[in-house]
Amino acid sequence: MGNSNSAGHSLNQALASLLGRYGGAIDPAAIAPDSALRLAWDTGCRALDQTIGRLAAAAGTARDQPAGIISLPAGEQLALAILDRDVLNGVAGRDGNTSCAAIFAALPVVIAEIAGAIWKDARCLHWIGDVSSLPATPGGDSATPPGFELLRLLAASEAAPPEPQVARYLRTAGLTQIAADRGGLCPVRAAGFAQTVTDALHFVWLHEIAHVVLGHVDGSRLHLGSDSMLELEMAQPIARPAERKVNRVRQALEVMADDFALRLIFSHRHGELARPRSRAGPRLDPLDRIATAVIGAAIIPLALHAAETFSGHASPVIWHPPLWFRAQRILSIEAMAYRDACDALSAAAGSRRELLTAQERFQVLTHCSAALMSLTALHPLVADWIGPMQEEERRRVGARFLEDLKAETATSPIIGGLRPKLRPAPR
Numbered sequence: 001m002g003n004s005n006s007a008g009h010s011l012n013q014a015l016a017s018l019l020g021r022y023g024g025a026i027d028p029a030a031i032a033p034d035s036a037l038r039l040a041w042d043t044g045c046r047a048l049d050q051t052i053g054r055l056a057a058a059a060g061t062a063r064d065q066p067a068g069i070i071s072l073p074a075g076e077q078l079a080l081a082i083l084d085r086d087v088l089n090g091v092a093g094r095d096g097n098t099s100c101a102a103i104f105a106a107l108p109v110v111i112a113e114i115a116g117a118i119w120k121d122a123r124c125l126h127w128i129g130d131v132s133s134l135p136a137t138p139g140g141d142s143a144t145p146p147g148f149e150l151l152r153l154l155a156a157s158e159a160a161p162p163e164p165q166v167a168r169y170l171r172t173a174g175l176t177q178i179a180a181d182r183g184g185l186c187p188v189r190a191a192g193f194a195q196t197v198t199d200a201l202h203f204v205w206l207h208e209i210a211h212v213v214l215g216h217v218d219g220s221r222l223h224l225g226s227d228s229m230l231e232l233e234m235a236q237p238i239a240r241p242a243e244r245k246v247n248r249v250r251q252a253l254e255v256m257a258d259d260f261a262l263r264l265i266f267s268h269r270h271g272e273l274a275r276p277r278s279r280a281g282p283r284l285d286p287l288d289r290i291a292t293a294v295i296g297a298a299i300i301p302l303a304l305h306a307a308e309t310f311s312g313h314a315s316p317v318i319w320h321p322p323l324w325f326r327a328q329r330i331l332s333i334e335a336m337a338y339r340d341a342c343d344a345l346s347a348a349a350g351s352r353r354e355l356l357t358a359q360e361r362f363q364v365l366t367h368c369s370a371a372l373m374s375l376t377a378l379h380p381l382v383a384d385w386i387g388p389m390q391e392e393e394r395r396r397v398g399a400r401f402l403e404d405l406k407a408e409t410a411t412s413p414i415i416g417g418l419r420p421k422l423r424p425a426p427r
């Protein structure tokens, strides 16, 4: 991790055993400035700060370590890492008193490629910025939607490392370069692109951090019977019907991690609404930043789904919630976080207050929904999961999925035995 002090040294030893299986971590000090990897690392550090800022510490929680490491209660430590392998995913694990939330090196660039395709398509988020110079139907062959080429390449070469020039691109590609490929973006859409990449990275980091701070890596290690390293995102699927229950427990853990990440992202966004709005420079409207976060949070589930489709085997799908549910959950949590923000505002003011006018709120809801729907313009792959189902129907089926999941996992010793390490901060 590039630490030079002695605390860092012993931490490095713990991390070495934790990360050894994945080929080790990239030294943050060696990451090229301006690259997607640099943005990924900086976003991870901010996600760690945000987690600590919004969740009160249990005693002993401190941010006195080098960037990318925090102390948790009971002498535990949580470290971030970017793992030096070209696969698409994140992972949360634990070895002794050291927990790790990590993403793999290819993820930031794949996210940026997909985000670039979204903002370079005049049909996507068309109300933001100037789309007049963008192609109405971008090229790309029928099998691979624009923006998914790299993902397809990586999915196909899962067994073998990618070509050296691909590997190099994954470590050095800059956001400016990715945004400029295949046509230019107006400054507002360029800002939207950068924001979407940040939001998607934020989501994946907070999701992995959630697996640690909600105690999933402990509970799963004890009860699922794996060894000292829990591969929440990497383990082989358990396909026997008798073990459906274990998969349902995993789905429940994934829903918890998604919810944790989405709550923090949207409460941050709603917090921005309460501050004076600046119109200086090519900035996104704060209302549009909410729809941008919806897209950002949808990119990872979408990319994983696409990778599984391309590689022809549906591994994590078994224990991840279905894609349409994850998409619906993004909208549900945004609505919950908005209500929480209005409640907090009302409590502080001593009378009922709304963050937005009714008209503004209607606009946000319409745009969030339209943002998800605009992904269906990219490829039939996306249309399959979100297009045919009406919004009301999605909401109803989503609520039933969640109820069934809770009922089936209520008596699980894993769910019952979770010991979160951080609690929500009192307002």
Ligand SMILES: [Zn+2]
Residues within 6 Å of the ligand: 207, 211, 232, 233, 254, 257
């Ligand atoms: Zn997960």
